[in-house]
Amino acid sequence: MTTLDSSAALLGAGTSRPVPTASAFRRLRIGPILSVLFLLFLVVAVVDPSLLAHYQPLAVDPAKSLEAPSVAHLFGTDESGRDVFSRVVYGATPSLSIGLAATALGLAIAIVLGALAGLGGRVVDAIIGRILEILFAFPALLLALLFVTIFGASVESLIISVGLGSAPGYARMVRGQILAVKSSPYVEASYVLGHSRWRVLGRTVLPNAMRPLLVLATLGIGQSIIWASSLSFLGLGAAPPAPEWGAMLADGREFISTAWWVELFPGAMIVFVTLATTSLGRYLQRRLEGRGADA
Amino acid sequence: MTALLVEDLRVGFGVGSDYREVVKGISFGVSAGECLAIVGESGSGKSVSARSVIGLAGSGSRVSANKLELHGVDVRGYPDRRWRGIRGREVGFILQDALVSLDPLRPVGKEITETLTLHGWGTARTRHARVLELLEQVGVPEPQLRARQLSGELSGGQRQRALIASAIALDPGLLIADEPTTALDVTVQAQILDLLDETKARGKAVLVISHDLAVVARLADRVAVMNHGVIVEEGPTAQVLGNPRDAYTQRLLDAVPSAHSRGTRLSPATSPRPAPKRSSSVPDVFDGPTRSALITVDRVSKSYRGPDGITRTVVRDVSFELGVGETLGVVGESGSGKTTVARLVLAVTQPDRGEIRLAGQPWSGISEHQRRPRRRLITAVYQDPLSSFDPRWTVSRLILDALPADRYRGSARAARVAELLSLVGLEPEHADRRPLKLSGGQRQRVAIARALAPEPSVIICDESVSALDVQVQAQVLDLLADIQNQLGVSYLFISHDLGVIHHVSDRILVMQGGRIVEQGAADQIFDFPQHPYTQALLSSLPRIQKEIL
Numbered sequence: 001m002t003t004l005d006s007s008a009a010l011l012g013a014g015t016s017r018p019v020p021t022a023s024a025f026r027r028l029r030i031g032p033i034l035s036v037l038f039l040l041f042l043v044v045a046v047v048d049p050s051l052l053a054h055y056q057p058l059a060v061d062p063a064k065s066l067e068a069p070s071v072a073h074l075f076g077t078d079e080s081g082r083d084v085f086s087r088v089v090y091g092a093t094p095s096l097s098i099g100l101a102a103t104a105l106g107l108a109i110a111i112v113l114g115a116l117a118g119l120g121g122r123v124v125d126a127i128i129g130r131i132l133e134i135l136f137a138f139p140a141l142l143l144a145l146l147f148v149t150i151f152g153a154s155v156e157s158l159i160i161s162v163g164l165g166s167a168p169g170y171a172r173m174v175r176g177q178i179l180a181v182k183s184s185p186y187v188e189a190s191y192v193l194g195h196s197r198w199r200v201l202g203r204t205v206l207p208n209a210m211r212p213l214l215v216l217a218t219l220g221i222g223q224s225i226i227w228a229s230s231l232s233f234l235g236l237g238a239a240p241p242a243p244e245w246g247a248m249l250a251d252g253r254e255f256i257s258t259a260w261w262v263e264l265f266p267g268a269m270i271v272f273v274t275l276a277t278t279s280l281g282r283y284l285q286r287r288l289e290g291r292g293a294d295a
Numbered sequence: 296m297t298a299l300l301v302e303d304l305r306v307g308f309g310v311g312s313d314y315r316e317v318v319k320g321i322s323f324g325v326s327a328g329e330c331l332a333i334v335g336e337s338g339s340g341k342s343v344s345a346r347s348v349i350g351l352a353g354s355g356s357r358v359s360a361n362k363l364e365l366h367g368v369d370v371r372g373y374p375d376r377r378w379r380g381i382r383g384r385e386v387g388f389i390l391q392d393a394l395v396s397l398d399p400l401r402p403v404g405k406e407i408t409e410t411l412t413l414h415g416w417g418t419a420r421t422r423h424a425r426v427l428e429l430l431e432q433v434g435v436p437e438p439q440l441r442a443r444q445l446s447g448e449l450s451g452g453q454r455q456r457a458l459i460a461s462a463i464a465l466d467p468g469l470l471i472a473d474e475p476t477t478a479l480d481v482t483v484q485a486q487i488l489d490l491l492d493e494t495k496a497r498g499k500a501v502l503v504i505s506h507d508l509a510v511v512a513r514l515a516d517r518v519a520v521m522n523h524g525v526i527v528e529e530g531p532t533a534q535v536l537g538n539p540r541d542a543y544t545q546r547l548l549d550a551v552p553s554a555h556s557r558g559t560r561l562s563p564a565t566s567p568r569p570a571p572k573r574s575s576s577v578p579d580v581f582d583g584p585t586r587s588a589l590i591t592v593d594r595v596s597k598s599y600r601g602p603d604g605i606t607r608t609v610v611r612d613v614s615f616e617l618g619v620g621e622t623l624g625v626v627g628e629s630g631s632g633k634t635t636v637a638r639l640v641l642a643v644t645q646p647d648r649g650e651i652r653l654a655g656q657p658w659s660g661i662s663e664h665q666r667r668p669r670r671r672l673i674t675a676v677y678q679d680p681l682s683s684f685d686p687r688w689t690v691s692r693l694i695l696d697a698l699p700a701d702r703y704r705g706s707a708r709a710a711r712v713a714e715l716l717s718l719v720g721l722e723p724e725h726a727d728r729r730p731l732k733l734s735g736g737q738r739q740r741v742a743i744a745r746a747l748a749p750e751p752s753v754i755i756c757d758e759s760v761s762a763l764d765v766q767v768q769a770q771v772l773d774l775l776a777d778i779q780n781q782l783g784v785s786y787l788f789i790s791h792d793l794g795v796i797h798h799v800s801d802r803i804l805v806m807q808g809g810r811i812v813e814q815g816a817a818d819q820i821f822d823f824p825q826h827p828y829t830q831a832l833l834s835s836l837p838r839i840q841k842e843i844l
Contacts, residue, residue, distance in 0.1 A: 184682065185679070186685050188683075189675070189684075190696075192641050192643060192670065192673070192675055193671065193697050193745075194749065208687065211687070
């Protein structure tokens with residue numbers, strides 16, 4: 001072979017997008033890894049908060065009111081001398097359970113409504129479609145507010161209202177997915193093999209329709225936590241002394257100019273949980289879509 | 296004069312340790328008034344070679360060459376801007392799929408005008424006249440009307456012509472066509488090939504990229520056979536296709552299904568399988584008399600209401616029978632109603648008129664509840680196996696799902712999956728893979744294993760080998776023949792490819808516009824076609840002339 005000297009042309013080198021290399025993929029995974037670590041920390045906080053926090057969340061110590069963060073009190077103390085770090089750790093349980101339970105409830109309602117609309121024929125689809133449109137006409141948070149006012153302020157009603165508020169969006173998605181999967185060649189192939197309608201529904205249509213929903217739900221948890229905290233902040237959720245992030249934010253807002261730590265840490269928790277679940281959700285979404293795109 | 300001269304062209308993708316060279320130093324040239332064809336299977340590097348020649352190798356690619364001359368001018372190292380001046384003016388490029396290459400929201404005339412405008416040709420008025428002249432030249436009927444229509448309103452052949460019109464708009468000296476007829480019906484294909492022939496006759500150089508040896512034989516003066524990034528053989532068409540020197544070329548030619556290879560194996564024999572010819576199974580689940588015809592289609596019609604509210608009859612008054620252990624080929628162009636016939640026989644759609652019987656028993660017009668126990672008797676292998684698989688499932692899960700629950704229980708089920716995998720020539724380790732990770736040929740083998748799992752009497756093959764490379768297609772066709780020998784299943788084999796149909800079929804149905812225009816024994820149809828449409832279909836089929844055998 002003749003030597004490829006300097007005159008040998010590089011025609012298309014270094015055009016618009018570099019090909020992602022193995023190390024580039026590794027870099028992409030840092031977000032999800034951090035998210036998983038942070039969520040693991042929260043799981044510990046939920047399972048056994050006393051492992052992380054050395055004070056009781058409700059233990060009042062007036063002598064130590066509004067102390068700045070120190071070694072003894074990592075996140076400082078609030079106006080009643082309660083340890084903010086302990087309250088943030090103990091607050092993980094109500095905040096996260098509200099977010100998770102509300103998402104689960106929203107999904108459950110959505111799956112029932114979406115499945116009915118997607119499978120129930122034209123009339124059912126039209127009726128459910130109109131109901132969803134009415135629900136869509138109101139901002140979800142407003143809807144949740146409405147439910148809280150009806151059911152009264154408590155953690156349970158907070159879960160129900162946030163769940164109901166997020167259901168219409170999921171329901172639309174479920175319906176669309178079911179319609180798409182229902183007309184796919186692999187569902188037809190399943191019928192051709194002689195499987196009964198119910199078996200095809202249960203084993204092929206529903207699981208495949210739910211796949212993208214899993215990702216959406218991960219994204220939705222963060223949203224639900226924000227809504228739940230917002231409602232608590234407005235005094236419509238957890239009752240004041242209870243350590244819940246939204247309620248803590250509401251409590252501390254009069255001290256924001258003098259004791260920033262009372263506001264910052266519960267607020268940061270809400271931000272980080274939302275970031276972590278969203279980042280994880282996006283990662284799952286990319287994985288799922290990447291697999292689809294290979295086809 | 297040499298229109299294109301390429302020496303030691305190398306193309307690679309990836310960075311660092313991921314770098315992979317896909318074109319490994321190929322050289323070729325095309326002169327004016329000559330047609331060179333580069334043939335090869337997918338992944339051989341033929342398309343990327345053609346694209347590199349006009350600076351379109353793609354992002355992340357590394358292209359190098361010792362010589363790359365267009366009309367005697369060295370174009371190596373040209374920046375993108377200079378390439379844009381060359382493409383269209385000096386080199387016309389015709390892409391494979393006109394449907395995706397044309398802007399769906401722009402009138403076809405505008406699309407062609409753009410090439411002229413970009414290179415500053417003429418005035419608005421002369422450009423318009425030139426577009427009409429071009430459309431006329433490529434044989435688009437009613438050019439005035441077509442120029443105003445969107446690409447979606449044109450037929451596949453017209454779209455491809457429009458694309459060619461835009462490629463030759465500035466009368467470039469070199470025309471590069473990447474799989475110019477792959478998506479087209481055979482009669483349209485013949486017209487496009489004529490058009491490319493005319494272009495060549497007007498003194499242009501034509502470089503054709505194709506996997507279809509018959510097309511190449513019809514069009515090219517010289518052929519270069521590519522395999523794994525290198526040209527393994529090059530020479531005059533008659534010599535390369537008639538008397539190939541390279542073993543790979545020989546294998547490629549052997550794999551082409553045609554009348555010559557009927558009843559013979561298309562791929563080099565693998566381990567010969569024991570073939571205990573099992574008596575064919577008209578299943579015993581029927582009470583009452585059975586007849587030798589497994590499937591009887593009796594004067595069946597089917598129409599659909601389109602989105603525009605117009606009802607179209609896609610199958611008209613179709614009658615045929617499928618016998619035990621027989622292969623019935625259904626051939627026709629797109630829109631002829633072949634696939635609807637398959638769907639009617641599969642009973643996923645019901646006929647408007649007429650009746651379909653399965654082994655003498657009613658099959659259409661009964662309730663799904665009555666039909667379900669017998670559904671396992673008719674299975675299907677589709678063109679795109681991947682879309683017919685549940686995307687969540689592994690290979691073994693897919694086959695398990697198709698096993699009849701009452702016949703195989705417990706450990707017998709896994710054993711049966713292994714048995715089916717070996718029957719279709721897959722390894723046991725494929726069982727836990729996902730179809731996405733398999734090659735096209737392996738996927739189609741999985742689809743065949745799944746179709747066999749319920750122990751059917753009839754397998755409907757709807758364009759089952761159309762998406763496969765010729766060698767893989769040959770292996771799958773051989774596999775289907777082996778299975779028929781062993782198990783005595785019947786095939787309803789649908790294809791637009793006359794060569795494939797002739798190779799596999801005992802009898803053939805020719806469909807046009809929803810009707811069966813001719814049916815009979817395969818040899819009779821191919822040797823003495825009666826209906827004018829069949830005659831037209833056969834005469835437009837490009838064939839490889841084997842001058843020296």
